[in-house]
Amino acid sequence: MLDACTHEPFDPREITLIDSTLNSVDTTDTTNTDTTTTDTTSTDTICDTADVSYATTIVSILTDNGCVGCHSSGRVMLNTHANVKHWADNDTLLGAVKHESGFMTMPPSGTPIDSCAIERLEAWINQGTKDN
Numbered sequence: 001m002l003d004a005c006t007h008e009p010f011d012p013r014e015i016t017l018i019d020s021t022l023n024s025v026d027t028t029d030t031t032n033t034d035t036t037t038t039d040t041t042s043t044d045t046i047c048d049t050a051d052v053s054y055a056t057t058i059v060s061i062l063t064d065n066g067c068v069g070c071h072s073s074g075r076v077m078l079n080t081h082a083n084v085k086h087w088a089d090n091d092t093l094l095g096a097v098k099h100e101s102g103f104m105t106m107p108p109s110g111t112p113i114d115s116c117a118i119e120r121l122e123a124w125i126n127q128g129t130k131d132n
């Protein structure tokens with residue numbers, strides 16, 4: 001019969017191996033599979049682009065980011081569906097918020113809007129800039 005749990009101490013090479021195995025847990029993986037969370041304000045990697053509509057999604061993105069405040073008169077108006085659709089359909093809206101060359105940078109402060117908001121704008125445009 002073996003003596004209970006007696007062994008030689010680990011040699012330094014084994015300790016290094018165990019240490020690196022423990023450290024190899026990927027803490028940079030932000031894929032969040034927790035669907036029980038009720039935090040709807042979270043800006044993590046979950047971005048719902050399936051369920052976007054002009055009235056709920058797009059109006060709040062444009063209002064919350066100050067776009068409507070600056071764009072209710074003048075050349076570029078973003079205060080009605082028809083006006084937003086015009087700038088969305090000619091690619092200027094996305095070009096501006098994605099800071100693409102050839103477009104003015106929006107918002108002018110230079111801090112881009114949330115990447116999920118951009119994805120949701122893009123999804124709405126790809127779905128046909130509907131008045132939904």
Ligand code: HEC
Pocket residue numbers: 062065066067068070071074075076087092093096097102103104106107108113
């Ligand atoms: C502080 C005021 C201000 C804010 C906030 C702002 N804009 Fe603008 N934006 C302007 C001005 C001024 C122009 C130039 C208008 C013109 O040429 O008549 C402009 C131009 C644009 C254009 C035309 C770009 C081009 O290259 O021709 C688009 C599209 C646009 N804005 C979208 C947005 C969106 C979307 C937001 C919100 C994320 C936003 N803007 C926020 C002031 C603002």
